[in-house]
Amino acid sequence: MRNKRKNLRFDCLVPVEGRAGGPFDHTKTVDFSKGGLGFVSRQKVPLNREIAIEIDLSRQGEPAFVIGKVRWVDRIVNSDDFRIGVSFENILQGSKSRLQEYFRVRKAFLMAGV
Numbered sequence: 668m669r670n671k672r673k674n675l676r677f678d679c680l681v682p683v684e685g686r687a688g689g690p691f692d693h694t695k696t697v698d699f700s701k702g703g704l705g706f707v708s709r710q711k712v713p714l715n716r717e718i719a720i721e722i723d724l725s726r727q728g729e730p731a732f733v734i735g736k737v738r739w740v741d742r743i744v745n746s747d748d749f750r751i752g753v754s755f756e757n758i759l760q761g762s763k764s765r766l767q768e769y770f771r772v773r774k775a776f777l778m779a780g781v
Contacts, residue, residue: 668763672709676700676705679697679698679699679704682684683706688754690710690712693709694707694708700764700765701755701767702754702755703738703752703754704720704753705750705751705753706750707743707747707749707751708748709747709748709749710749710750711749712740713740714738717734717735717756718734718735718736718757719734720732720735720753721731722762722766724765727744729761729765730765731759731769732758732759732762733755733758733759733766734755734756734757734759735754735756736754736756737751738753738754739751739752751753
């Protein structure tokens with residue numbers, strides 16, 4: 668699969684909190700960028716499904732709230748899991764600046780080799 672992302676992505680191996688038995692139960696994020704996130708799920712999620720997402724950016728800061736849309740779904744080879752790509756369609760008020768600051772700091776650390 669060809670990488671179509673426009674933004675630098677960062678590894679982000681974090682469990683997702685979702686309703687037990689729902690499509691996000693037993694799910695974890697695998698990467699994160701300014702434009703969206705990727706995750707692995709045991710359940711296939713329909714294309715174009717809109718998802719309300721709360722992103723905890725730091726222990727001290729406020730979370731960012733976005734509306735994501737499922738853009739692609741691929742079954743992982745030799746697995747029952749699915750790799751899912753979500754784009755951020757709507758970044759709610761106040762969250763855009765928190766996301767921008769988070770990625771500014773992450774990029775600075777990356778450039779410094781930290």
